[in-house]
Amino acid sequence: MTKSLFRNKQTKKLQNVSLQEDLALSENMNATQALLEKAFENCSDVVFRQVNLFGERKALLVYIEGMVDRQLLDQGLLHTALNSLNGYQEEPSVSMSSQLDQALTVGRVLAALTLNQLAKGVLDGNVALIPDGAKSVLISGMDQAPSRSVEEPQMEPLIRGPREGFIEQLQTNIIMVRKRLKTPRLKIESFTVGELSQTKVAVAYIEGIATDSVVEEVRSRVSRTRIDAVVESGYIEEFIEDLPYSPFPQVQNTERPDTVVANLLEGKIAILVDGTPISLLVPMTLWTAIQSSEDYYERFMIGTFLRWVRFVFFLIALLLPSIYVAISTFHPEMIPTNLLLSIAGAREASPFPALVEALLMEVTFEALREAGARLPRQVGSAISIVGALVIGQASVQAGIVSAPMVIVVSITGIANFAIPRFNVAIAVRLLRFPLILLAGTLGLYGIGIGLLGLLIHLSSLRSFGIPYLSPVAPLTAGGLKDVLIRAPHWAMKLRPRLTGYQEPLRVPPGQKPGPHHSGRNEGE
Amino acid sequence: MFRRGSVVIILITMIFVCTGCWDRMEINDMALVMASSMDLEENGRYSGTVQMVIPARQIGNTSQKTKQYFVESGTGSSIQELIATEQSKLSRRLFVAHRRVLFIGEKLGRQGIKDFLDHFGRNPTTRLRTYVVLVKGGEGKNALNIDYPLEFVPTEAVREMEKLVGGMAVTMRDLFLAASGEGIEPVMGVVELTRSSEKVNAGNTRKTFNLTGTAVFKDLKLVGYLNARDTQLMMWVTGKLNSGMLTARLPDRKGSASIRLTSAKRTVVPSIQGGKVKFTIQLEGQGTVEENKSGLDLANPKYLHLIESALEKSVPGETRKMIELVQKKYNSDIFGFGEVLHKKKPKVWRKLRHSWDELFANAEFIVKTDFEVTRAGMIGPPLQLKEREIVK
Numbered sequence: 001m002t003k004s005l006f007r008n009k010q011t012k013k014l015q016n017v018s019l020q021e022d023l024a025l026s027e028n029m030n031a032t033q034a035l036l037e038k039a040f041e042n043c044s045d046v047v048f049r050q051v052n053l054f055g056e057r058k059a060l061l062v063y064i065e066g067m068v069d070r071q072l073l074d075q076g077l078l079h080t081a082l083n084s085l086n087g088y089q090e091e092p093s094v095s096m097s098s099q100l101d102q103a104l105t106v107g108r109v110l111a112a113l114t115l116n117q118l119a120k121g122v123l124d125g126n127v128a129l130i131p132d133g134a135k136s137v138l139i140s141g142m143d144q145a146p147s148r149s150v151e152e153p154q155m156e157p158l159i160r161g162p163r164e165g166f167i168e169q170l171q172t173n174i175i176m177v178r179k180r181l182k183t184p185r186l187k188i189e190s191f192t193v194g195e196l197s198q199t200k201v202a203v204a205y206i207e208g209i210a211t212d213s214v215v216e217e218v219r220s221r222v223s224r225t226r227i228d229a230v231v232e233s234g235y236i237e238e239f240i241e242d243l244p245y246s247p248f249p250q251v252q253n254t255e256r257p258d259t260v261v262a263n264l265l266e267g268k269i270a271i272l273v274d275g276t277p278i279s280l281l282v283p284m285t286l287w288t289a290i291q292s293s294e295d296y297y298e299r300f301m302i303g304t305f306l307r308w309v310r311f312v313f314f315l316i317a318l319l320l321p322s323i324y325v326a327i328s329t330f331h332p333e334m335i336p337t338n339l340l341l342s343i344a345g346a347r348e349a350s351p352f353p354a355l356v357e358a359l360l361m362e363v364t365f366e367a368l369r370e371a372g373a374r375l376p377r378q379v380g381s382a383i384s385i386v387g388a389l390v391i392g393q394a395s396v397q398a399g400i401v402s403a404p405m406v407i408v409v410s411i412t413g414i415a416n417f418a419i420p421r422f423n424v425a426i427a428v429r430l431l432r433f434p435l436i437l438l439a440g441t442l443g444l445y446g447i448g449i450g451l452l453g454l455l456i457h458l459s460s461l462r463s464f465g466i467p468y469l470s471p472v473a474p475l476t477a478g479g480l481k482d483v484l485i486r487a488p489h490w491a492m493k494l495r496p497r498l499t500g501y502q503e504p505l506r507v508p509p510g511q512k513p514g515p516h517h518s519g520r521n522e523g524e
Numbered sequence: 525m526f527r528r529g530s531v532v533i534i535l536i537t538m539i540f541v542c543t544g545c546w547d548r549m550e551i552n553d554m555a556l557v558m559a560s561s562m563d564l565e566e567n568g569r570y571s572g573t574v575q576m577v578i579p580a581r582q583i584g585n586t587s588q589k590t591k592q593y594f595v596e597s598g599t600g601s602s603i604q605e606l607i608a609t610e611q612s613k614l615s616r617r618l619f620v621a622h623r624r625v626l627f628i629g630e631k632l633g634r635q636g637i638k639d640f641l642d643h644f645g646r647n648p649t650t651r652l653r654t655y656v657v658l659v660k661g662g663e664g665k666n667a668l669n670i671d672y673p674l675e676f677v678p679t680e681a682v683r684e685m686e687k688l689v690g691g692m693a694v695t696m697r698d699l700f701l702a703a704s705g706e707g708i709e710p711v712m713g714v715v716e717l718t719r720s721s722e723k724v725n726a727g728n729t730r731k732t733f734n735l736t737g738t739a740v741f742k743d744l745k746l747v748g749y750l751n752a753r754d755t756q757l758m759m760w761v762t763g764k765l766n767s768g769m770l771t772a773r774l775p776d777r778k779g780s781a782s783i784r785l786t787s788a789k790r791t792v793v794p795s796i797q798g799g800k801v802k803f804t805i806q807l808e809g810q811g812t813v814e815e816n817k818s819g820l821d822l823a824n825p826k827y828l829h830l831i832e833s834a835l836e837k838s839v840p841g842e843t844r845k846m847i848e849l850v851q852k853k854y855n856s857d858i859f860g861f862g863e864v865l866h867k868k869k870p871k872v873w874r875k876l877r878h879s880w881d882e883l884f885a886n887a888e889f890i891v892k893t894d895f896e897v898t899r900a901g902m903i904g905p906p907l908q909l910k911e912r913e914i915v916k
Binding site for chain 1: 539547548549550551552554556558577579580581619621622624649651676
């Protein structure tokens with residue numbers, strides 16, 4: 001009872017924020033000015049500027065300083081419209097706005113009937129034009145938000161592949177996708193999320209390839225999100241994922257337009273958010289954790305090999321410390337004798353049990369990593385020196401930590417870096433600790449239990465209706481071509497079964513290159 | 525939701541209760557036993573010795589003089605009692621899962637090992653791959669006190685030698701299999717503690733391990749030994765031989781050639797003739813010439829055939845002599861002929877199994893050999909010989 005009351009109160013509060021008094025606008029310039037000035041009270045960045053429209057009529061320009069290109073404003077609006085004395089005729093049949101539309105060389109004229117529309121238009125970077133004795137309009141197309149240039153993505157660097165990464169501006173990002181998919185079938189639906197931030201969110205998919213029901217699901221999940229502000233795409237991610245209490249991410253993210261395009265072609269759906277270079281991709285499967293875009297750009301053999309390396313390191317990152325703890329404290333008979341003697345010799349001086357030692361080292365490593373990630377780049381190198389010297393050498397020489405444990409922790413750290421998807425890597429990072437605890441209390445049996453629980457969780461997890469372990473579980477034989485190996489592009493004839501079944505054929509068969517092919521081509 | 529949560533909590537608690545034994549043990553709380561020995565004392569009690577590594581001296585630069593192992597012993601009328609007395613002298617728990625070798629004193633072997641073997645099969649930490657070795661003419665604990673500088677623990681040398689030399693390497697598992705099997709008797713590797721040529725101090729020579737043949741058991745009691753040469757033939761007959769040296773004497777040429785075996789096979793065909801059992805043993809082998817003292821030009825295939833026929837003549841005789849020794853003197857079917865009969869003629873075996881001891885003692889053996897010399901090494905005639913000395 002109390003719970004439901006509380007909930008009601010909260011929703012009410014949010015509604016108060018969003019609902020403003022909406023007023024219809026009159027054709028009186030001064031009245032509109034007064035309303036707007038009240039709305040933008042204490043907003044020093046909003047400019048109110050009186051001009052003469054078409055030479056004779058008084059008008060008010062309202063815009064935000066800096067969000068409007070000043071040159072365009074001068075040349076496109078003020079010069080043309082104000083100086084074309086002959087252009088204006090008092091004719092009741094032709095409205096002011098359509099005449100203005102014809103006179104303008106840049107931008108478009110949009111009608112604004114209410115105060116809210118007008119204010120929102122100004123906040124979006126449009127210019128509000130409020131003529132005396134005519135309807136107010138918004139002139140769009142002159143916005144110029146500050147943004148950085150397109151740079152190489154920092155999070156997902158590649159050796160071979162496009163150097164272009166998303167930036168904080170949605171429009172630019174959409175163009176980067178669009179220019180790679182020049183088809184009208186690429187649909188980009190726009191949403192606005194965030195009561196205060198009014199962030200633009202674009203949902204992109206390829207019509208006919210992406211499953212309609214999944215597109216509809218994404219649409220509904222994005223549009224029902226109610227939050228005060230969307231600062232980063234992570235805000236959206238947490239509202240649209242299937243199971244929030246899972247350590248595994250169910251939404252893939254990337255800052256590479258080429259990755260977005262490749263995933264769109266597999267029938268996935270991209271969610272681009274204004275204000276962040278990180279875009280979201282759904283549905284996600286676990287196997288994307290071992291896939292890097294470079295696999296598809298380099299030759300397929302190295303792609304397959306690297307995939308297996310990542311597989312192995314994925315398991316090492318998850319299991320190595322716990323297996324070391326379990327075997328050295330519960331099952332020393334499993335270690336080859338000579339190795340056991342080395343470990344025994346190294347462990348001799350160590351004052352802590354293996355479990356404590358493992359936790360100690362892992363936590364220290366996490367601290368080092370965190371410190372290294374947050375530090376300014378100039379001081380960052382100091383951390384690695386301190387880390388290498390203090391943890392790597394001094395602690396072993398002082399007999400506080402045994403050398404094998406340092407090796408285990410460092411290999412685990414390296415293995416974790418080898419997982420290309422950062423959001424999966426941090427899930428593995430987190431899961432390591434419960435597994436170490438299980439290993440330290442129950443031995444290999446504990447690891448078995450932990451892995452079993454993990455497997456049950458993973459196989460029941462879904463991302464937008466797609467099983468998280470597909471195409472391995474449920475098994476689709478053709479799908480393994482892109483999981484266990486990276487088949488050559490001419491051999492990957494079909495799209496993934498579960499996301500791209502509406503238009504399965506990707507590559508027409510019979511394109512395997514060879515001398516036979518080239519010979520025939522020469523003949524023709 | 526509440527019900528599901530409580531079920532999960534109950535299941536998780538069950539996980540922790542379900543485990544049978546709590547066997548968490550830090551490595552630095554263990555005494556790693558590398559080898560142990562069993563002996564019989566005058567008063568009929570068992571005495572046992574364990575050899576443990578000192579982990580702190582395993583890595584880093586340990587000086588030459590400090591020992592990397594130490595030994596401790598105990599006595600008791602049973603193995604458990606014996607271990608308890610050993611354990612009471614140790615600061616760390618005995619950990620036998622890495623034991624490589626178990627030495628058994630000759631006296632204990634003669635008295636019989638049946639009574640104490642149960643411990644090694646029952647205890648989950650003992651390793652069935654442990655080599656079991658009989659110390660000929662000595663006590664097991666003497667073997668544990670021998671220094672052997674080449675390996676990190678002296679007894680490791682015995683394990684390596686068992687693997688390398690290809691002698692009679694018998695593990696705990698083999699012992700159990702042979703002892704419990706019908707129509708087969710167990711054997712054991714034999715180690716002798718001989719004087720090494722290295723002088724230690726004041727002219728005293730060091731003792732060292734020497735693998736010499738096979739110990740023959742009957743009803744798990746030591747009845748006798750086979751020497752190294754007989755051991756090789758015995759392994760050939762049982763099909764376990766895969767390497768070894770054979771010497772072919774060439775009487776008409778006044779020389780000999782040494783052949784290294786590269787493959788050895790055998791087939792045993794049993795037959796019954798009027799209440800008497802007859803075994804036809806066909807030994808097949810391949811080898812390469814390692815040494816040629818005959819002056820023959822071995823590039824000529826004729827002389828290779830000569831060596832082959834010399835071996836085909838000598839091997840069956842020696843083998844028959846060896847089988848006769850085991851058959852008449854020890855009367856112990858260490859070759860597993862009974863088992864062969866069991867496999868080939870199960871119906872006959874069912875009738876004969878109870879009187880197998882006598883039947884084996886009176887069985888007849890025919891040994892045939894088929895040998896092939898495949899290569900003669902890099903050269904034909906010996907390089908040091910003058911042209912006229914070479915028999916072409």
